[in-house]
Amino acid sequence: MMTKIGLPVIAINFKTYPQATGERAVALATTCEKVAKEHAVSIVVAPQIPDLFRVAEAVDIPVFSQHMDAGDPGRFTGHVLGETLVENGVVGTLLNHSENRMLLADVDASVRKADDLGLYTIVCTNNPVVSVAAASIKPSAVAVEPPELIGSGISVSQAQPEIITDTVNMIRDVNKDVAILCGAGISTGTDVKAAIDLGSQGVLLASAVAKSDKPEDVLLGLIEPIIN
Amino acid sequence: MMTKIGLPVIAINFKTYPQATGERAVALATTCEKVAKEHAVSIVVAPQIPDLFRVAEAVDIPVFSQHMDAGDPGRFTGHVLGETLVENGVVGTLLNHSENRMLLADVDASVRKADDLGLYTIVCTNNPVVSVAAASIKPSAVAVEPPELIGSGISVSQAQPEIITDTVNMIRDVNKDVAILCGAGISTGTDVKAAIDLGSQGVLLASAVAKSDKPEDVLLGLIEPIIN
Amino acid sequence: MMTKIGLPVIAINFKTYPQATGERAVALATTCEKVAKEHAVSIVVAPQIPDLFRVAEAVDIPVFSQHMDAGDPGRFTGHVLGETLVENGVVGTLLNHSENRMLLADVDASVRKADDLGLYTIVCTNNPVVSVAAASIKPSAVAVEPPELIGSGISVSQAQPEIITDTVNMIRDVNKDVAILCGAGISTGTDVKAAIDLGSQGVLLASAVAKSDKPEDVLLGLIEPIIN
Amino acid sequence: MMTKIGLPVIAINFKTYPQATGERAVALATTCEKVAKEHAVSIVVAPQIPDLFRVAEAVDIPVFSQHMDAGDPGRFTGHVLGETLVENGVVGTLLNHSENRMLLADVDASVRKADDLGLYTIVCTNNPVVSVAAASIKPSAVAVEPPELIGSGISVSQAQPEIITDTVNMIRDVNKDVAILCGAGISTGTDVKAAIDLGSQGVLLASAVAKSDKPEDVLLGLIEPIIN
Numbered sequence: 001m002m003t004k005i006g007l008p009v010i011a012i013n014f015k016t017y018p019q020a021t022g023e024r025a026v027a028l029a030t031t032c033e034k035v036a037k038e039h040a041v042s043i044v045v046a047p048q049i050p051d052l053f054r055v056a057e058a059v060d061i062p063v064f065s066q067h068m069d070a071g072d073p074g075r076f077t078g079h080v081l082g083e084t085l086v087e088n089g090v091v092g093t094l095l096n097h098s099e100n101r102m103l104l105a106d107v108d109a110s111v112r113k114a115d116d117l118g119l120y121t122i123v124c125t126n127n128p129v130v131s132v133a134a135a136s137i138k139p140s141a142v143a144v145e146p147p148e149l150i151g152s153g154i155s156v157s158q159a160q161p162e163i164i165t166d167t168v169n170m171i172r173d174v175n176k177d178v179a180i181l182c183g184a185g186i187s188t189g190t191d192v193k194a195a196i197d198l199g200s201q202g203v204l205l206a207s208a209v210a211k212s213d214k215p216e217d218v219l220l221g222l223i224e225p226i227i228n
Numbered sequence: 229m230m231t232k233i234g235l236p237v238i239a240i241n242f243k244t245y246p247q248a249t250g251e252r253a254v255a256l257a258t259t260c261e262k263v264a265k266e267h268a269v270s271i272v273v274a275p276q277i278p279d280l281f282r283v284a285e286a287v288d289i290p291v292f293s294q295h296m297d298a299g300d301p302g303r304f305t306g307h308v309l310g311e312t313l314v315e316n317g318v319v320g321t322l323l324n325h326s327e328n329r330m331l332l333a334d335v336d337a338s339v340r341k342a343d344d345l346g347l348y349t350i351v352c353t354n355n356p357v358v359s360v361a362a363a364s365i366k367p368s369a370v371a372v373e374p375p376e377l378i379g380s381g382i383s384v385s386q387a388q389p390e391i392i393t394d395t396v397n398m399i400r401d402v403n404k405d406v407a408i409l410c411g412a413g414i415s416t417g418t419d420v421k422a423a424i425d426l427g428s429q430g431v432l433l434a435s436a437v438a439k440s441d442k443p444e445d446v447l448l449g450l451i452e453p454i455i456n
Numbered sequence: 457m458m459t460k461i462g463l464p465v466i467a468i469n470f471k472t473y474p475q476a477t478g479e480r481a482v483a484l485a486t487t488c489e490k491v492a493k494e495h496a497v498s499i500v501v502a503p504q505i506p507d508l509f510r511v512a513e514a515v516d517i518p519v520f521s522q523h524m525d526a527g528d529p530g531r532f533t534g535h536v537l538g539e540t541l542v543e544n545g546v547v548g549t550l551l552n553h554s555e556n557r558m559l560l561a562d563v564d565a566s567v568r569k570a571d572d573l574g575l576y577t578i579v580c581t582n583n584p585v586v587s588v589a590a591a592s593i594k595p596s597a598v599a600v601e602p603p604e605l606i607g608s609g610i611s612v613s614q615a616q617p618e619i620i621t622d623t624v625n626m627i628r629d630v631n632k633d634v635a636i637l638c639g640a641g642i643s644t645g646t647d648v649k650a651a652i653d654l655g656s657q658g659v660l661l662a663s664a665v666a667k668s669d670k671p672e673d674v675l676l677g678l679i680e681p682i683i684n
Numbered sequence: 685m686m687t688k689i690g691l692p693v694i695a696i697n698f699k700t701y702p703q704a705t706g707e708r709a710v711a712l713a714t715t716c717e718k719v720a721k722e723h724a725v726s727i728v729v730a731p732q733i734p735d736l737f738r739v740a741e742a743v744d745i746p747v748f749s750q751h752m753d754a755g756d757p758g759r760f761t762g763h764v765l766g767e768t769l770v771e772n773g774v775v776g777t778l779l780n781h782s783e784n785r786m787l788l789a790d791v792d793a794s795v796r797k798a799d800d801l802g803l804y805t806i807v808c809t810n811n812p813v814v815s816v817a818a819a820s821i822k823p824s825a826v827a828v829e830p831p832e833l834i835g836s837g838i839s840v841s842q843a844q845p846e847i848i849t850d851t852v853n854m855i856r857d858v859n860k861d862v863a864i865l866c867g868a869g870i871s872t873g874t875d876v877k878a879a880i881d882l883g884s885q886g887v888l889l890a891s892a893v894a895k896s897d898k899p900e901d902v903l904l905g906l907i908e909p910i911i912n
Contacts, residue, residue, distance in 0.1 A: 013305060015302065015303055015304060015305050016299065016300075016301050016302055016303075016304045016305075016307055016309045016311075016312065017301060017302065018301040018311065021301070021309070021311060021312050021315055022312060022315025022316060023315070048307075048308075048309060048312050049277050049278055049306065049308060050277055050278070050280050050281060050293070050308065050312050050313060050315075050316045050318070051281070051312060051315075051316065052278050053278060053279070053281045053282050054281050054316075065278075065306075066305045066306040067305065067306030071244065072244075073244050073245060073246040073249070074243065074244060074245065075243055075244075075327060075378075075379055075434075075435075076243060076244045076327050076328075077241060077243050077244075077294045077295065077322065077325040077326070077327040077328050077434075078277065078293075078294040078295030078308075078322070078325060078327070078328040079244055079276075079327075079328070080276075080277060080278065080306075081244045081249070081276065083244075083246065083249060084244065084249050084250060084276050084278050084279060085278060087249055087250025087251070087278075087279075088250060088278045088279065088282075090278070094305065094306070096560060096561075097305040097306060098305070099303060099304050099305040099306070099307075100304075100305050100306040100307070101559045101560070101561050101562075102559065102560060103557045103558065103559055103560070104552060104557070104558060104559070104560040104563050104581075104586060104589060104590070105552075105557050105581075105582050105586055106557075107560050107589075108582075108583070108585055108586045108589065125560075125561075126561050126564075127564070129564055129592070129593055129594075130560060130561055130564045130593070132592045133560065133563075133564065133589040133590070133592045133593050134560070134589070136585070136588045136589045136592050136630070137585055137586070137589050138585070150303075151303055173630075174592070174629075174630050206303075206305075207303075324788060324789075329787045329788070329789055329790075330787065330788060331785045331786065331787055331788070332780060332785070332786060332787070332788040332791050332809075332814060332817065332818070333780075333785050333809075333810050333814055334785075335788050335817075336810075336811070336813055336814045336817065340813075353788075353789075354789050354792075355792070357792055357820070357821055357822075358788060358789055358792045358821070360820045361788060361791075361792065361817040361818070361820045361821050362788070362817070364813070364816045364817045364820050364858070365813055365814070365817050366813070401858075402820070402857075402858050469761060471758065471759055471760060471761050472755065472756075472757050472758060472759075472760045472761075472763055472765045472767075472768065473757060473758060474757040474767065477757070477765070477767060477768050477771055478768060478771025478772060479771070504763075504764075504765065504768050505733050505734055505762065505764060506733055506734070506736050506737060506749070506764065506768050506769060506771075506772045506774070507737070507768060507771075507772065508734050509734060509735070509737045509738050510737050510772075521734075521762075522761045522762040523761065523762030527700065528700075529700050529701060529702040529705070530699070530700060530701065531699055531700075531783060531834075531835055531890075531891075532699060532700045532783050532784075533697060533699055533700075533750045533751065533778065533781040533782070533783040533784050533890075534733065534749075534750040534751030534764075534778070534781060534783070534784040535700055535732075535783075535784070536732075536733060536734065536762075537700045537705070537732065539700075539702065539705060540700065540705050540706060540732050540734050540735060541734060543705055543706025543707070543734075543735075544706060544734045544735065544738075546734070550761065550762070553761040553762060554761070555759060555760050555761040555762070555763075556760075556761050556762040556763070606759075607759055662759075662761075663759075
């Protein structure tokens, strides 16, 4: 499902870090683009919603929203509409991030809506069972992230490898197509290699890149195991 | 509190109307700016959050967000951060709209955050009692909107004038400074005049302008009673 | 998973109907018990949460809660704790009802918690895809209910049989054990028969029984196709 | 507004503490009743919602719910209906507790609903400004509780006396009738005395009593400054 984006993928969630806001979001996305193009790796960026347009204008790598509501055009105020993401150059969205959990019914409705609009979806999950539930909704990708490791600097792929193994095995029993990512505490190429070796097709990370004062160096480290 | 913006004010909520999305949001905001400048009236626009940057780049009238979260920079995903609104040229925000109700504690936290950032706040409310509660939190403005009339085409100022009168009287007992707006079903200059005559200092409206194929004409009608 | 309760099952959600509140909840549950015992059918009742203790004291049929939170004993206020349900004689709970939708992560957490406590779980869903997602979380039962038919008097089993067929087929591909129920608009034995014939193992209904002034007669009609 | 209950009042929130669940909720409430009657002090108990009936049956002191929804009888599942609280012997409810925050509009709707049903309401708040907002909705009482001190064992009345003073002063400017309570970290008579001396008309507390293995002793300590 993520073939147009390319796997393995490094997805960078900008969260609301000051170093990744406004003009600095554009600068960081431009750095991501540079690394992606120079090394022919797949990097996706997810800036804050008010920054989406300026980032999508500036770079030629996939720009994702951090969230999308399930609603339709019309009488909604403050909602993040899929149609509006499309009009602003966005090609996909995170859904159900640990910091923005969604109703089960809304995960489904948002994935359906995104499908109709040609938007990619990465549904974040907190354990293998929830990952299978998410996979059964048929998003482009599932990203399993143990909440207690998010932002911890302790990598899921090294500290809790069974989370990734179980997620991969359980999802593949029921869905061969969905891309499987992992996240939480990923900050080095060693973490990425461990994740890939365990069957993950990419990683979702935030602070290691978005809070770094040398994001290019961090990115070069992260992609090391996936370039030849 | 809204003096820099100018009272009376016509605030246009673009909601998620397709006619007010993406490039069409820019076009509609530009029409609002034209009317505001040619007739020296105060018009505020509130486009969708992903459209804020492009609209704020394009026009020189106040651009508001439709919502703002109370969070701080850092570990939030999908949240609408005040700092990020500022970086994107936004000068204020609606809060607690009928279609995006907020926790009492978050209304307070968002107003405090907006104050710290120099952002204007319009807290939407559903009746006079809630309006007084909102006013006691000291936002820039309170906009009372009976939910059952929103989008109805039946104007609050003509159908339920006592809502406005009660709101004005009850708020003024405790807060002399907050601007008092009203909304719901406002679509003509007659509605605006009735609202002003009842003590309102402006109106908040959406569909009459945002869904119109002749928004300039609608705006000219709306401002008629407040220009000389 | 529902074998101790017995399949097919008729589950009666008392919602917040005045006819099924307080002493009248006890009376209605007693009527359900009478019909269940006299005709050896499986009937489950789900009264309002404040009524659970008095209903569970009064009847010897399974009493379910209408909701359960995922939280643990300790610092929660107003939450519906599994341990407390157990202490009040409750044997199971509805989760994620259309009128009380839950976060995906909380559906999982509540099902896990219920499992640990030996409580049955019926996860309500709005379509076949969400039903499969719910089934993958391994509750005791999934109850698919198209929201637009809830309370309509138009039976899902007669108006949208493919919802039931699709749900049964899609769930059975991945989960052989979970009981599959359906609901929305069920009010007669004909509706129940249609549901059973389509592969459902029971029904979840509310108003037809809970709002009736002759609930025993309605129940006798409902069970007619499942007694010999 | 709390005159029938009597001021000053000691309100005990049982939260979901295991020591205050099911039969142990009845036992704890009975201890509260004993102390209240023997010493002619006003003590209110707020057990978990499924425990309300059995507690209200057992004791003759005011029993409050920990939460109440704003909904009306009819099509709601899992909601805590005011009418149902009344039928179960409950005389009031906490609203908007720090662990169960409510929408601004729902605080208003629940207070109105409670008024119509003759139920007392204690709206919990997190700071003086929110307290004034809550007071303007005219509940029976406002209970200010700095969230960071809840369950801390550090008493608001000793650690942050200005929270109480400010709340009292700011509320009294606009509402002479509402009872003003405080909470967070209250565990001894000294804490209660400090709260009363600062203008509070009672305290809301939980763990000091509900987690104690000698709750009667703790209660006797708490009431010491308010008996003669």
